[in-house]
């Protein structure tokens with residue numbers, strides 16, 4: 482389908498340049514006219530686009546009236562993420578279901594509420610009859626995020642109340658989508674692996690008595706087996722990826738599309754489309770691919786100076802995808818640290834030991850230290866740059882033998898909880914369409930008749 486005729490190719494080469502030349506806006510105008518692209522302005526304040534009770538991200542504190550960068554902090558519904566993770570770990574329980582309840586309903590569930598909620602999620606874990614055969618396995622793609630978007634939009638046609646945006650109905654839809662997203666992603670992967678890679682096809686049903694993390698591994702593995710450590714690490718990954726304020730690209734997309742009055746299926750499809758971008762959730766795939774490229778191009782990966790040279794090449798667009806980025810590094814809000822990467826690191830180390838991948842862990846640690854320095858040397862830095870949540874997540878998933886194609890979908894299986902909470906919050910509080918301004922920098926022109934062009 483991407484093949485082109487010579488005429489088409491000539492046209493595209495010519496007209497792509499015309500598009501570029503006519504799209505280009507003088508860089509200085511953005512500063513001169515005070516355009517604020519989110520937080521990307523010199524003072525780092527950006528635009529305040531909304532209010533939320535769902536989570537809070539802190540990367541600076543006021544000391545003697547001055548804003549000073551601090552270690553990153555993340556709170557879900559007011560609770561520090563460190564304490565939340567510590568809480569369910571200490572009880573020896575899985576956290577996905579408990580933290581989903583917290584994010585959706587604003588309160589930590591007691592035992593009875595959590596038991597009921599687990600039952601509700603388990604009840605929602607079914608797809609319409611023959612949906613896997615007729616939708617998920619059709620036109621299989623390596624891009625499981627697209628498979629998810631397709632599947633979610635098709636699910637709408639099985640819902641008599643697809644466009645009902647009452648609280649009760651949206652909550653029902655959100656719970657159902659949270660429950661079935663892992664099935665759609667894993668089955669989509671198995672379909673691709675079977676029809677495209679010629680491997681065996683497995684469709685394992687989820688077990689209503691298992692946690693979300695256990696079910697993902699159970700559905701993925703040919704023999705349905707997993708270790709306790711594997712399931713716990715995946716559970717923590719899900720909890721850490723669930724929510725990150727209203728301003729991250731995919732959650733802001735959720736707010737924007739919700740504010741137009743659109744339905745839940747369309748909103749989640751839009752959020753998925755945002756998340757897959759390599760500067761957002763798609764970075765976890767890029768990190769692992771970048772590391773593979775590094776291994777191919779650096780003779781001695783234990784030599785800091787050789788690794789540093791490769792990182793500089795990345796920034797000079799001379800290595801890997803030539804985009805000038807070190808993936809897994811940097812964040813729109815955090816500067817000194819991303820607390821999710823910090824929490825993750827401790828578990829990654831444990832898993833790396835269990836999987837005999839200590840050497841890989843050392844390489845990741847080395848890059849975590851080197852990259853911020855190299856970026857600071859080569860770019861204009863407004864605040865510090867550090868490893869973000871995506872830096873270690875791809876490494877974790879590879880140690881769990883999760884295929885690359887499912888890395889960003891796993892992020893989506895978690896973040897759909899945050900998107901749901903934000904959709905409900907937007908519907909509750911604001912009945913006004915989100916519509917920022919774009920200032921025109923085009924002068925008015927006099928119309929030219931066809932024969933004079």
Ligand SMILES: CC(=O)SCCNC(=O)CCNC(=O)[C@H](O)C(C)(C)COP(=O)(O)OP(=O)(O)OC[C@H]1O[C@@H](n2cnc3c(N)ncnc32)[C@H](O)[C@@H]1OP(=O)(O)O
Pocket residue numbers: 520521759760761762764796805806807808809810811812813814856860861862863864865866869870871
């Ligand atoms: C779940 C998530 O979405 S976490 C983010 C996942 N994304 C990635 O890991 C991709 C790599 N990182 C990035 O592209 C960026 O750091 C972003 C998109 C996350 C944040 O971007 P910004 O808000 O522009 O960050 P910040 O203000 O700190 O950037 C300052 C400068 O450092 C550069 N910079 C920041 N991170 C990186 C990086 N990883 N590699 C190279 N340069 C970087 C920016 O391009 C900018 O330079 P410029 O003004 O010349 O363009």
Ligand SMILES: O=C([O-])CC(=O)C(=O)O
Pocket residue numbers: 724725728729730812813814869870
């Ligand atoms: O907050 C952001 O811009 C990106 C991010 O870390 C997330 O969505 O988890």
